[in-house]
Amino acid sequence: MKHLYLIILLSICFTACNKNSKNGTGSSAFLGGEIINPSDKFVIISRENKVLDTVDLDQNNRFLYKINPVESGLYTFSHGGEIQMIFLEPNDSIIFRLNNLDFDESLVFTGKGAKENNYLINMFLENERINNKVLRLSQSSPEIFEKHLDSIKSVLQENLDEFESKYTTSDLFKKIAQANIDYNFYAQKELYPFAYYGNNELKNLQSLPEDFYDYRSKIDYNDNDLKDYFPYYTFLKYNVNNLALQRHFNHSKDSVFNKRSLHYNLDKLEVIDSLVTNSSIKNFLLNFAALRYINSCNRIDDFTPYLNSYLEKSTSPENDAYIKKLVTSLKNLKPGNLLPNTIVTNNKNEELHLSDFIKRPTVIYFWSFNLKNHFLDSHKKVQELMKKYPEIDFIAMNIDKDDVNWVNYLQQYQYPLKNEYHFKNPDISRQILALNSINRVMLINADRTIINSNTNMFSKDFEEQLLGMLNQ
Known part of the structure; x- marks a missing residue:
């Protein structure tokens, strides 16, 4: 009986698609499925990086969605941070079943x-x-x-x-x-x-x-x-x-690869511009290259020539606006500047300003539900560092939009709630702090000035940076 619902869904899909085929239209397709152990109450269906629809799961964690018209090609469905591609053609009627705890490995399709x-x-x-x-x-x-x-x-x-x-x-x-x-x-x-x-x-x-x-x-x-x-x-x-x-x-006179070199990254933009004419592919590659470089570069003075070259080649107003805002935010995070303020909440849902609880040399690191391994690894690492450097405060910041479950998530893994916070407005705060990588760690002086806004606690010289912060 447990598969009866899926069989009925398939029957509906076959009937509808066959009707389309007989009528000569053949312009639609059905996509449906069942998600065991769901982490959300919906699935998101997309095409060419644009969301087609957000489809709610019913009380049995199932859904059925008609795509009309459907273009032959690749679509994506996502659930709980997991993403997978589906190939669809007119008259297809695809039902999948998966266990969210073993997303890709459990995924099985039936139907046309x-x-x-x-x-x-x-x-x-x-x-x-x-x-x-x-x-x-x-x-x-x-x-x-x-x-x-x-x-x-x-x-x-x-x-x-x-x-x-x-x-x-x-x-x-x-x-x-x-x-x-x-x-x-x-x-x-x-x-x-x-x-x-x-x-x-x-x-x-x-x-x-x-x-x-x-x-x-x-x-x-x-x-x-x-x-x-x-x-x-x-x-x-x-x-x-x-x-x-x-x-x-x-x-160049270089003979050793330096991925953070301005000139190498300018060459990368030139290569993309010379090889790619498809605007979608070109803008994707340009944007990816720009984010990788800007997020890894600590030479603020190099941002202007790089940004000028990027804007000459990009044809995406949306990407351009985002990259310009990112560069502006990073310039505001220059060492010696005051830490920009943003609103956060604690485990009691009380609103605070980020600067309210910076009283000593401080490390700020970030985590998300969707990156479990990083969440566990970073918290484990910080527990070790706290014992070695009791003079330093270690502040964890959850970046997810869910303003309730972050506390439950910490309690599930039995982590103390002290020095754990959550962005009140994640999108705004992430923009202010130029937070495009979950690995970003910020080092802040007791006077709230920035020492380093872009380091990594897993880098081999991180503890040297901590000692340098204490010896200032």
């Missing part, structure tokens, strides 16, 4: 269009396993690495060929499935020099076999069908990094 999606989710999981294996292989010489990589890829290609001989699928699905294999392995080759050579000196890049990157001549940097596909845009990010590095070495 299910075979394609079960193949893709299985490939997604297989890629995760393969990537761990390839990382170990990255310590081998280029020749041995390529040999093993080609062997692994050959097995996956045989599996795809067998799947396509067994089932009739669309050309678009075949393209996406092939891209899954190709771009995942291209990405591994782009990452290889960083894993094998470490700091990626110029002489080591030049020692790679001449044909190591021959596949680059086949890359379409403007593939609209793949622009939202994880293997494709992951490859593009790694590829751009390497091409920018080669460009940088060609016209």
Whole structure:
């Protein structure tokens, strides 16, 4: 009986889609499912990074949603911070079932269009396993690495060929499935020099076999069908990094890779601008590159030339406004400036200003429900540091929009509530503090002036920074 509801849903979907097909429309598709152990009361369905709808779960944690009209391609559904892609075509009627405690591994599809999606989710999981294996292989010489990589890829290609001989699928699905294999392995080759050579000196890049990157001549940097596909845009990010590095070495005196170099990051913007004409792909890559650089750079004076170059190339008003606000916020966080004020709440839901409880040298760190490992690791690390540095206050700040459950979450893991706070208006506070990475840690003097607004408690020199703060 427990699957009866899903069977009825499928029957409704098949009937509706068959009716569309008979009428010659074929413009809609159904997506539904059941979520075991849900963490939210809804799912979010998106296409091309735009939310189509937020769909409520019923009392049995199930939903059914009609997409009309539907365009063939990749969609996403998200729940409780987890995201997964679905391939949809007109007349599809897909039902999935998953356990939120084991999101990807438990995901199973049924209905029309299910075979394609079960193949893709299985490939997604297989890629995760393969990537761990390839990382170990990255310590081998280029020749041995390529040999093993080609062997692994050959097995996956045989599996795809067998799947396509067994089932009739669309050309678009075949393209996406092939891209899954190709771009995942291209990405591994782009990452290889960083894993094998470490700091990626110029002489080591030049020692790679001449044909190591021959596949680059086949890359379409403007593939609209793949622009939202994880293997494709992951490859593009790694590829751009390497091409920018080669460009940088060609016209600079540097021979050792420095990812925070202004000139290297300007070269990265130039590479993106020269290769990509598709506005969606270009703006994504530009925005990703800008966020990575700006959030890792502590040289405030370098922001202006970088921002000028970025704005010359970007065509997204929304991204431009965000990056400009971020740069402005970071300039306000310059060492020596007073810590910008923002409103927070404590475990009693009392409102305070952030500066109200800074009386001694202070470390401020951040956490979120959606990043459990970081939450646990950071709190464990702070417990160790508190014993070693009793003269320092360690302040934890929850950044989630939920203004109630953060206290319950801490209690669930039996963490003390002292020095735990929550942003009253998370969006505003995150903008004021330029908080785009959960790993960001801020060091503040007793007089509320900033020592460092962008450090990391897991970096090897963090305790040296703490000692420096105490010795000021």
